[in-house]
Amino acid sequence: MLQAEQGEWVQIYQVILPAGERAPQVPAETAGVPLEMWVKGFLVEKQAQVGTDVTIRSLAGRLLQGRLVAINPHYEVNYGFPQPELLTIGAELKVILEGNGNE
Amino acid sequence: MSNTSYQAVIARKPEIIRKATNIDYAAFESGGIGFDYERMMNQVAYSLDKIRQIQKEAGVGNTPLLELKNITALARQLAGPGKGARIFIKDEACNPSGSFKARRASVSVYHAKQHGYKGVVAATSGNFGAAIASQAAMRGLKSIIVQEVFDSRGIGQPEILEKTRACEAYGAEVVQLTVGPELFYSFLLVLEQTGYFNASLYSPFSICGIETLGTEIAEQALVATGRKPDAVVVTHAGGGNVTGTARGLQRAGCESTQIIAASVDLKGLHMASDFDFNRKSFTTGHTGFGMPFATSPDRADVPRNAARPLRYMDRYVTITQGEVFYVTEMLAMLEGLERGPAGNTSLTAAFALAQHMGRDEIIVVQETEYTGAGKHPSPQLTFAKKNGIEVRRGNPLENVPGKAIIIPEHPGQINIKDINLDRVRQSYLRNALGSVGTGTLHPQDIEFLAAETRLEAAIVEKKVREIQANL
Numbered sequence: 001m002l003q004a005e006q007g008e009w010v011q012i013y014q015v016i017l018p019a020g021e022r023a024p025q026v027p028a029e030t031a032g033v034p035l036e037m038w039v040k041g042f043l044v045e046k047q048a049q050v051g052t053d054v055t056i057r058s059l060a061g062r063l064l065q066g067r068l069v070a071i072n073p074h075y076e077v078n079y080g081f082p083q084p085e086l087l088t089i090g091a092e093l094k095v096i097l098e099g100n101g102n103e
Numbered sequence: 104m105s106n107t108s109y110q111a112v113i114a115r116k117p118e119i120i121r122k123a124t125n126i127d128y129a130a131f132e133s134g135g136i137g138f139d140y141e142r143m144m145n146q147v148a149y150s151l152d153k154i155r156q157i158q159k160e161a162g163v164g165n166t167p168l169l170e171l172k173n174i175t176a177l178a179r180q181l182a183g184p185g186k187g188a189r190i191f192i193k194d195e196a197c198n199p200s201g202s203f204k205a206r207r208a209s210v211s212v213y214h215a216k217q218h219g220y221k222g223v224v225a226a227t228s229g230n231f232g233a234a235i236a237s238q239a240a241m242r243g244l245k246s247i248i249v250q251e252v253f254d255s256r257g258i259g260q261p262e263i264l265e266k267t268r269a270c271e272a273y274g275a276e277v278v279q280l281t282v283g284p285e286l287f288y289s290f291l292l293v294l295e296q297t298g299y300f301n302a303s304l305y306s307p308f309s310i311c312g313i314e315t316l317g318t319e320i321a322e323q324a325l326v327a328t329g330r331k332p333d334a335v336v337v338t339h340a341g342g343g344n345v346t347g348t349a350r351g352l353q354r355a356g357c358e359s360t361q362i363i364a365a366s367v368d369l370k371g372l373h374m375a376s377d378f379d380f381n382r383k384s385f386t387t388g389h390t391g392f393g394m395p396f397a398t399s400p401d402r403a404d405v406p407r408n409a410a411r412p413l414r415y416m417d418r419y420v421t422i423t424q425g426e427v428f429y430v431t432e433m434l435a436m437l438e439g440l441e442r443g444p445a446g447n448t449s450l451t452a453a454f455a456l457a458q459h460m461g462r463d464e465i466i467v468v469q470e471t472e473y474t475g476a477g478k479h480p481s482p483q484l485t486f487a488k489k490n491g492i493e494v495r496r497g498n499p500l501e502n503v504p505g506k507a508i509i510i511p512e513h514p515g516q517i518n519i520k521d522i523n524l525d526r527v528r529q530s531y532l533r534n535a536l537g538s539v540g541t542g543t544l545h546p547q548d549i550e551f552l553a554a555e556t557r558l559e560a561a562i563v564e565k566k567v568r569e570i571q572a573n574l
Contacts, residue, residue, distance in 0.1 A: 017109060021109070022283060023285050023288075026284065027376045033281070035283050036280065037279065038253075039279065040276075041276070060222060060245040080479075083485070085494055085495060085496055085510045094436075096180060
């Protein structure tokens with residue numbers, strides 16, 4: 001079982017509105033799923049297991065409660081794969097600019 | 104402890120917003136459909152000189168206006184004889200948080216500090232969050248950003264995930280939510296529980312902060328070319344960018360400069376849909392915000408929206424996601440400027456528009472934005488493919504929002520689609536009449552609707568009668 005220590009950077013989770021209690025104007029596929037929330041901060045408790053309810057102190061200094069879901073969560077964004085559909089555009093445009101295109 | 108149920112918090116909205124905006128919006132109401140927009144802007148917002156001073160001390164604005172000589176040369180090769188305006192771009196990525204949103208945030212955060220608020224809160228998944236967090240860091244205020252990030256599978260838009268990271272890098276607490284308009288409920292709760300300032304994108308502070316973008320364009324274009332810009336292309340979503348830029352240009356005496364709003368066409372995708380959420384590559388600058396905010400601006404997190412785009416746009420055009428990715432590549436490869444795709448929406452439109460203007464004319468693209476992991480064509484297209492979107496080279500006319508992203512095969516295929524502004528005005532009027540139904544309109548309402556739609560009062564009266572006859 002993963003365990004976080006006091007002061008560690010962690011992420012908590014809460015269901016804000018359960019499925020079926022969503023705002024009336026949302027489309028069916030949204031109404032059928034809960035409104036969920038994640039916030040990160042520093043663990044307040046001495047120790048806590050992932051999956052248990054904890055308190056965090058957020059970067060704004062707020063104390064927030066929720067289920068501990070991650071310890072030092074990874075930033076998932078990256079540059080992905082170079083895109084074959086884009087890779088040749090620069091060279092194609094330079095050919096046109098230099099007057100060697102079919103213009 | 105007050106009741107924090109959804110219904111109870113939504114019911115307390117007027118009181119929460121009043122405390123969090125520090126603006127007595129009721130003072131500008133006329134009792135009917137209309138309100139005194141100009142008086143609100145004059146009394147609530149700051150003067151241009153004051154805004155310049157606020158922005159100067161925060162390192163905001165005075166970004167370079169760059170001439171895109173290679174892209175202009177390319178446009179001229181594609182254009183007819185004598186055609187091909189000079190294309191300039193305002194490099195707003197040079198602002199502290201990497202976008203023009205720093206202008207909006209600077210005034211809001213200054214105002215919050217002046218009025219003793221300890222922190223600021225903003226509901227935004229876009230560059231505005233980073234801008235608020237950055238400005239709040241400078242002025243020593245706390246910041247909380249409420250973002251719509253994930254679908255119900257917990258999959259996040261790469262562009263928004265990058266903005267979560269950026270906000271946290273500037274010290275903001277980020278509340279990440281799944282798709283849905285009930286974000287507003289969470290936002291109200293945060294405002295109520297913290298007593299922080301509502302740094303709304305749609306307050307007079309936010310809009311007046313953009314006016315310097317318009318005045319700088321006018322001044323820099325004059326220095327660079329000896330003339331005022333003939334056209335300025337503005338990426339349009341919530342309407343603030345169009346409104347603030349146009350107001351600034353007007354202040355600088357550019358009455359005859361054409362204001363062209365541009366959005367990415369996302370027709371058919373529902374903005375509150377858990378399914379559609381990750382089937383788009385652009386999270387802003389698209390018609391999913393552009394149309395509703397043009398036809399019904401008072402849908403924001405403040406009672407009266409200071410962004411009134413229909414008052415200012417002379418023309419509204421759309422382009423496709425694939426065309427913007429293509430032009431983003433063009434900007435990097437031909438001009439040596441690697442910038443974020445969403446900010447290149449207006450450049451894409453300008454590339455097509457320039458080809459129909461004279462060679463002596465000037466067209467200005469009024470923004471760029473920073474780029475980074477997630478906020479870049481390669482991760483966004485990697486993500487699109489992973490979510491089942493077809494990505495291929497072809498004719499952009501084959502674009503289908505949510506299904507196929509078509510990267511042009513040739514720059515000559517980049518084209519704008521004009522939105523019929525008369526229809527947008529008609530839909531604006533229908534929405535505006537929603538609250539009064541077949542009731543009689545006061546003369547000040549007619550005057551307001553005329554200003555909103557830029558139609559003669561007599562024409563507004565005629566259209567109102569027609570709409571009411573069909574109710």
